[in-house]
Amino acid sequence: MVVNGQKPDIRTIVVSGNSLTNDAADQYESMEQFIHSHVADIEKRRPIKRLLVATNGIAAMRCLMTAKKFLHHTFRNDNLIHFVCMTTEDEIQSMSESLRMPNITLAESPSGTNKNNFANVDEILKHAIKYEVDAVWAGWGHASENPDLPRRLNDHNIAFIGPPASAMFSLGDKIASTIIAQTVGVPTVAWSGSGITMESIERSRGDFVVVPEDLLEQACVANYKEGLEALKTHNIGFPLMIKASEGGGGKGIRKCTKVEDFKSMFEEVAQEVQGSPIFLMKCVDGARHIEVQLLADRYENVISVYTRDCSIQRRCQKIIEEAPAIIASSHIRKSMQEDAVRLAKYVGYESAGTVEYLYLPASEGQEEHYYFLELNPRLQVEHPTTEMVSNISIPAIQLQIAMGLPLHKIKDIRKLYDLPIDGDSELPDEVLVDTKLHAIAARITCENPDDSFRPSTGKVYEINFPSSQDAWAYFSVGRGSSVHQFADSQFGHIFTRGTSRTEAMNTMCSTLKHMTIRSSFPTQVNYLVDLMHDADFINNAFNTQWLDKRIAMKIKQKCSLSMSVIIAVSAAVIGSSRVTGVFESFEESIDRGQVRPPNDLTETFIFDLVKDLNIYSLKVVRSAENTFVIILNGSKVTVGVKELQNGEFMVTHCEIVYRCAFEETKEAYKVTVNNEIITFEKDNDVSVLKSPYTGKLLQWKKEDGDWLNVGDVYATAESMKMVFQVEVAKAPGSYSSAPHTVKPCLATAMTWVETNLRSYVQPNSSMDEQYTQIEQYYETQFVDDLVIAINEDRKRYEQQLNTFMNKISSKRR
Numbered sequence: 001m002v003v004n005g006q007k008p009d010i011r012t013i014v015v016s017g018n019s020l021t022n023d024a025a026d027q028y029e030s031m032e033q034f035i036h037s038h039v040a041d042i043e044k045r046r047p048i049k050r051l052l053v054a055t056n057g058i059a060a061m062r063c064l065m066t067a068k069k070f071l072h073h074t075f076r077n078d079n080l081i082h083f084v085c086m087t088t089e090d091e092i093q094s095m096s097e098s099l100r101m102p103n104i105t106l107a108e109s110p111s112g113t114n115k116n117n118f119a120n121v122d123e124i125l126k127h128a129i130k131y132e133v134d135a136v137w138a139g140w141g142h143a144s145e146n147p148d149l150p151r152r153l154n155d156h157n158i159a160f161i162g163p164p165a166s167a168m169f170s171l172g173d174k175i176a177s178t179i180i181a182q183t184v185g186v187p188t189v190a191w192s193g194s195g196i197t198m199e200s201i202e203r204s205r206g207d208f209v210v211v212p213e214d215l216l217e218q219a220c221v222a223n224y225k226e227g228l229e230a231l232k233t234h235n236i237g238f239p240l241m242i243k244a245s246e247g248g249g250g251k252g253i254r255k256c257t258k259v260e261d262f263k264s265m266f267e268e269v270a271q272e273v274q275g276s277p278i279f280l281m282k283c284v285d286g287a288r289h290i291e292v293q294l295l296a297d298r299y300e301n302v303i304s305v306y307t308r309d310c311s312i313q314r315r316c317q318k319i320i321e322e323a324p325a326i327i328a329s330s331h332i333r334k335s336m337q338e339d340a341v342r343l344a345k346y347v348g349y350e351s352a353g354t355v356e357y358l359y360l361p362a363s364e365g366q367e368e369h370y371y372f373l374e375l376n377p378r379l380q381v382e383h384p385t386t387e388m389v390s391n392i393s394i395p396a397i398q399l400q401i402a403m404g405l406p407l408h409k410i411k412d413i414r415k416l417y418d419l420p421i422d423g424d425s426e427l428p429d430e431v432l433v434d435t436k437l438h439a440i441a442a443r444i445t446c447e448n449p450d451d452s453f454r455p456s457t458g459k460v461y462e463i464n465f466p467s468s469q470d471a472w473a474y475f476s477v478g479r480g481s482s483v484h485q486f487a488d489s490q491f492g493h494i495f496t497r498g499t500s501r502t503e504a505m506n507t508m509c510s511t512l513k514h515m516t517i518r519s520s521f522p523t524q525v526n527y528l529v530d531l532m533h534d535a536d537f538i539n540n541a542f543n544t545q546w547l548d549k550r551i552a553m554k555i556k557q558k559c560s561l562s563m564s565v566i567i568a569v570s571a572a573v574i575g576s577s578r579v580t581g582v583f584e585s586f587e588e589s590i591d592r593g594q595v596r597p598p599n600d601l602t603e604t605f606i607f608d609l610v611k612d613l614n615i616y617s618l619k620v621v622r623s624a625e626n627t628f629v630i631i632l633n634g635s636k637v638t639v640g641v642k643e644l645q646n647g648e649f650m651v652t653h654c655e656i657v658y659r660c661a662f663e664e665t666k667e668a669y670k671v672t673v674n675n676e677i678i679t680f681e682k683d684n685d686v687s688v689l690k691s692p693y694t695g696k697l698l699q700w701k702k703e704d705g706d707w708l709n710v711g712d713v714y715a716t717a718e719s720m721k722m723v724f725q726v727e728v729a730k731a732p733g734s735y736s737s738a739p740h741t742v743k744p745c746l747a748t749a750m751t752w753v754e755t756n757l758r759s760y761v762q763p764n765s766s767m768d769e770q771y772t773q774i775e776q777y778y779e780t781q782f783v784d785d786l787v788i789a790i791n792e793d794r795k796r797y798e799q800q801l802n803t804f805m806n807k808i809s810s811k812r813r
Contacts, residue, residue, distance in 0.1 A: 044404035059139030060098035070396035118142035135159035166208035191281040193219025224266040239283040244273035292340040304337035321382040388439035444492030449527035455489040458520035527557035572639035575620035610681040
């Protein structure tokens with residue numbers, strides 16, 4: 001993590017483990033000495049001196065940070081474990097932060113989708129054997145939930161830092177885990193496997209729990225016809241969720257609200273996660289997403305560490321997390337935690353895991369209650385939220401569990417229960433429910449919240465995070481890094497805490513406002529600030545559908561700049577960049593001995609900036625050194641521009657200074673003004689359909705000649721491990737597949753509308769007045785004019801077609 005351009009002294013931030021506090025704990029000279037002191041069972045002693053980090057992004061960064069921190073505190077030597085990091089050429093070229101860590105070995109795998117690398121068990125095993133590692137850490141995502149990985153590693157006597165294959169299979173499969181939950185009496189929602197239970201609820205120590213194949217098949221639906229039958233049999237009803245058991249991260253899941261959409265959505269899920277069993281589950285409207293953090297050792301001891309509320313989601317992916325889940329009463333949270341522990345013990349779980357529930361708050365005539373959702377047999381992305389209120393380090397605990405330490409010998413756990421640090425007593429039979437602290441986490445992603453959280457790739461110029469005792473963050477990228485198309489869209493995670501939810505929330509808002517992220521892609525930082533000022537969020541009155549509804553309502557992040565400032569500043573930056581380019585090109589020609597006419601050294605530029613279907617025709621003139629005159633519709637404004645050594649611009653407009661950056665692509669101008677990225681299109685041809693996603697086209701959804709309205713889906717695409725519906729963004733029209741355009745009548749109609757707009761704007765008005773006039777036109781007259789123009793064009797096309805058909809008919813006669 002880069003903070004103010006330097007690695008921070010993490011030891012001053014007591015947020016990710018009690019091991020950061022300055023206690024009088026023993027220092028050990030070797031790994032063998034440490035394990036001999038803490039592990040009585042000789043067969044379970046397992047020194048780990050070489051570790052393969054089989055993941056990337058923030059997961060890899062988290063593993064390296066916490067493991068090295070644990071080593072430094074315990075042995076005063078953070079090189080006692082040698083780390084071998086899996087990577088790809090994409091990761092190397094993107095300059096991932098984890099690859100900048102000192103004293104690591106790189107194990108390179110093929111680039112491309114994660115099937116070629118981090119999710120490929122053969123690749124992981126190959127590296128583990130080649131580099132003779134003692135253990136493998138897979139983090140989250142990729143192969144972290146594939147039971148083949150721990151099974152095959154075990155065959156080669158290599159430890160997997162996570163649960164055994166048996167528990168992973170039993171609980172990692174969403175269908176099997178729900179059947180197990182029903183078997184041990186954990187409440188479940190109506191689904192296609194309702195009522196199915198195993199015969200025995202007893203398990204001997206060391207035995208595996210396997211859900212019989214016939215029970216798994218009973219709970220699944222093979223096709224949409226079976227699905228429709230299951231709806232009736234189990235009284236599931238609409239709305240419902242169609243889920244692929246091997247899906248995740250928003251992939252292989254659809255919310256279906258009516259029977260007419262069931263067939264197409266079922267087939268989409270089947271296509272996204274091919275070969276995965278599919279099940280149906282009633283969608284519980286108005287529910288919260290609450291989860292329980294579990295820790296289990298190799299001696300079948302299991303504890304729960306508080307709860308988390310992860311209800312702020314979009315596309316079934318979490319954005320904001322909190323701990324503990326104070327929306328639920330203490331006795332309900334205690335019951336959730338007890339059920340989670342009972343479930344984990346039943347299958348012989350080990351390491352870190354999370355049980356997720358749907359929770360319905362109390363309402364008129366109905367008490368609060370909860371339903372089992374799933375158990376994630378891995379470390380969750382949001383685990384530091386729990387660390388913030390418990391002062392433990394979960395990845396470090398995972399590492400010690402894999403070495404054979406029982407929970408009661410791990411110092412962080414002993415401190416959690418307020419036991420003597422170096423004691424040997426067993427843990428008390430106590431459920432940790434309430435805490436004096438509250439934590440909030442916010443995920444930072446390369447997504448555009450003004451465009452339905454569309455992910456983007458691009459470069460990172462600067463990340464500056466103001467860390468403190470109660471606010472910290474880590475990032476997978478830093479200055480000079482980039483986010484490539486096969487990476488996860490999340491590149492950072494921020495955590496704050498306080499003695500109350502309000503205090504933690506205020507700290508988070510302040511932190512988000514004061515952090516700096518300069519990149520070529522948009523982030524949702526400003527959107528998160530707006531969201532936390534929403535009354536529903538402040539009052540803790542939201543649910544899992546709340547953010548998706550907010551997005552559907554087109555609630556965009558507030559821009560702190562007026563459009564007049566944006567246009568003036570952006571035009572000046574583009575003009576300055578053009579002047580620099582012209583003079584550099586001229587100098588290069590002279591150096592090559594070429595003679596060019598002096599009029600090539602122009603300092604006047606005319607160009608259009610297109611934003612939200614508005615066209616701003618600008619003339620930019622350099623009037624003096626570092627000074628530009630911006631002319632729009634006869635109005636003028638003077639702007640000062642200084643180009644800095646790092647390629648940025650310092651722009652002065654109306655005595656206010658703005659820090660800017662500029663990037664030009666084939667299709668757009670991207671101007672960063674302070675922390676806001678403004679994108680202007682170069683091409684305003686509304687007849688061309690363009691996907692905003694970088695990635696793989698999955699399916700065309702329309703036929704030639706179909707009429708498309710704004711918002712209609714015409715294709716599906718996969719980008720950055722997520723599947724998106726590609727919608728018509730600008731204007732309606734008739735679909736043509738080669739090339740993929742709306743027919744030319746629409747372009748003609750738009751030209752007609754633009755002519756109307758010019759007559760609507762008063763040329764002698766000031767620039768601000770003209771912006772107001774343009775906004776009024778688009779709010780009041782634009783749609784009506786466009787519909788009239790399109791209908792007129794369609795009439796003309798129909799007349800031409802009728803005339804043509806009549807000629808053919810007369811010739812046939």
